[in-house]
Amino acid sequence: METYLNFMLIRFALIAGGLVVLALLIFAIALTLKRRGRLDEVRRYADPVMRAGLRVAARRLEGGKSGASWSRRQDGRR
Template structure:
């Protein structure tokens, strides 16, 4: 029993470590793009891609018989739709966008 728990803990640690490394890599790429002034251009390309992937995840969940949930789709699809909204707003909230005009 102890060996199984150790194996599960090791697997969890590797998974979390991989996610941390991935997050650091994404952050480093974002910093480099921002310094070079290309972040806005990448944002324009990433928003439609995130929206399309979110729709595909929702459609795949519905095709597997899960049906639409109360929130309107899968949690992964909802997260990608939120990311697409954030990318469309150029990282600014709606209040900030209208306040400067």
């Protein structure tokens, strides 16, 4: 049992460390873009992508309430 808990703790530490590294990388990229004056340009390109992603996520969450209806189209066909 102790070996399993150690494995789970190591796995958690690796995941948390990876998320921290990813956050630092994103911060460094945003800072570099801001210093070069290109952050507004990147925002202009990323905005439609983020909106589309949020729409897809909202559709999945709404459809998930009634079971498998998220895999069907609006007219009921698959």
